[in-house]
Amino acid sequence: MAGSSRVGQKSRDSFARARLVFPDGTSRVTIDRDSVPVYIERGLGSYLFDIDGRRFLDLNCNFTTLIHGHAFGPVVEALTHQLQRGSCFANPTESEIELAELLCGRIPQVDRVRFVNSGTEAVLFAIKAARAFTGRSKIAKLEGAYHGAYDWGEVSLMATPDNWGDPATPKSTAVYRGMPASVLDEVLVLRFNDVEGARRSLALHARSLAAVLLDPMPSRGGLIAPKPGFIAAVQEAARDKGFLVIADEVLNLRQGFQGASARYGVVPDLVTMGKIIGGGLPIGAVGGREDVMKVFDASAGRPLLPQGGTFSANPLSMTAGLVAMRYLDHAAFAHLELLGNFVRDGIGRVISTRGAPLCVTGAASLFRIHPMAQIPNDYREAHPTAAAMALMKQLTRFFAENGIILPQGAAASISTPMTHVDAELIVDVFAAFLDSHQDTVDATEVRT
Missing domain, CATH: 3.40.640.10 (Type I PLP-dependent aspartate aminotransferase-like (Major domain))
Structure with missing residues (x-):
């Protein structure tokens, strides 16, 4: 998936149809889109498949709903x-x-x-x-x-x-x-x-x-x-x-x-x-x-x-x-906790190693990356500048180009079918983003 376009042609065609029947081409204001949303054909386990045949690791899980992934x-x-x-x-x-x-x-x-x-x-x-x-x-x-x-x-x-x-x-x-x-x-x-x-x-x-x-x-x-x-x-x-x-x-x-x-x-x-x-x-x-x-x-x-x-x-x-x-028994929650800790700790280590002005919050099977160096205490401290929001949009886009759906400005979630390999992929893609966007990250005014 690396280097591929985030949105395929079939999604673009579907969005053109949707704009004729929905006020802004979508049925929910919460739908993430980079100009055009990705249209999904099916989901299986921790992965989604779009109508252009591409596969994505799903960290949205329909806004944290699908704790067992798709088609459980x-x-x-x-x-x-x-x-x-x-x-x-x-x-x-x-x-x-x-x-x-x-x-x-x-x-x-x-x-x-x-x-x-x-x-x-x-x-x-x-x-x-x-x-x-x-x-x-x-x-x-x-x-x-x-x-x-x-x-x-x-x-x-x-x-x-x-x-x-x-x-x-x-x-x-x-x-x-x-x-x-x-x-x-x-x-x-x-x-x-x-x-x-x-x-x-x-x-x-x-x-x-x-x-x-x-x-x-x-x-x-x-x-x-x-x-x-x-x-x-x-x-x-x-x-x-x-x-x-x-x-x-x-x-x-x-x-x-x-x-x-x-x-x-x-x-x-x-x-x-x-x-x-x-x-x-x-x-x-x-x-x-x-x-x-x-x-x-x-x-x-x-x-x-x-x-x-x-x-x-x-x-x-x-x-x-x-x-x-x-x-969702005790074993399932232990699995989710283990993977969540691995992802948050891994992202935290990458941030520390690169000296990037970012941080990660969350608990259990949830995490969120913030465009600021210090963990915020509340909504006001977490509120990003325009430049910081643009940086996070680049992060979401980079993840999509590398086969991962990462929610923008919301919680990302782990599901029970995810594996240690999936968790490693999340951390590796984040590291690759910092390596390829280091100048942009360093130049971003990250605090309000």
Whole structure:
């Protein structure tokens, strides 16, 4: 793949067709493209094959969803069997009970579960559940953290130096034109790892807060490890003032057998899940303390929080998720941890040896390369300059030219079918990039 064009002719032809039916030629704003996106024909294991017949090691895994890679045999077999029996029903099925039993038995603080159709829906209903339980409307969230497409979860997702406000009191910023000012007024923005700032802001707004929405390691915010003092400060404020802690583990549940909260000492009241629990199919889930989850209870009439969905708990997602999660045993997570450590350590050694002004963050099966010499503490410190963004685009392009799909500005992920050879390839390609782009890297203004 070295030296080849990133995009083949068939992808170019497909994109020309797509531009006639989609507003910008794509169906999702999250699709990476270097002018033209790469169109995929199929995936197998840790590799993707595009419509031009080229093979790529996939570090996107559909935005960290495919923890077992593509076309995972046990999931394919189970789905084939279920499709022959039906794809969706208005009635419940035993498969939803089995997946719920697995999650409740594995994830701490998850006593009860409700299934939805996406991570966005999971966050949406978790926020609503916190409001219904506390009778309050306001939420707190981390600057730069992604929580899906619910208005309140999107506040300050794309804050910039031009609008993010004072370091001590971050400003609530809109993510799209026309976002209601009332939404901005109902969201308190915190800086990740700012212990004193969190204590001060949470105490000031405590009486109106329903919950703090906390991603233990925000991917879009930099994939930065939380400081124990920060986690403790947030949880102490919540317990003292009566608002809830919502752990958004839609992405980070893959950080361990029991998820990311257990890894970092978060004791949430509600947990949002998605991605890996669906085995490659659309899914979301809200779980939490039994007393909090009672807001969904309709056994005695209208619940405090009505929740439904035509495709919620559909048997295809339940079946795929159950099989995928059963295969995510302790051995699978140990394998992922080993490969993740190898990649992060390898990239770190290459950076150190070359003296490059870059760094790498992440944990478990996740990593992210930053165009700055020091590991950032939060979204603001991780926010790149225009020159740094251009450098990262060159990095992504170089990886693609060498047969690896590396997400730009997001978490890269390891999957269970990946091998030590795959991990070595990632490190070797990164080293080759630095060797061939040393002048560009050194000349880049890497800090905001």
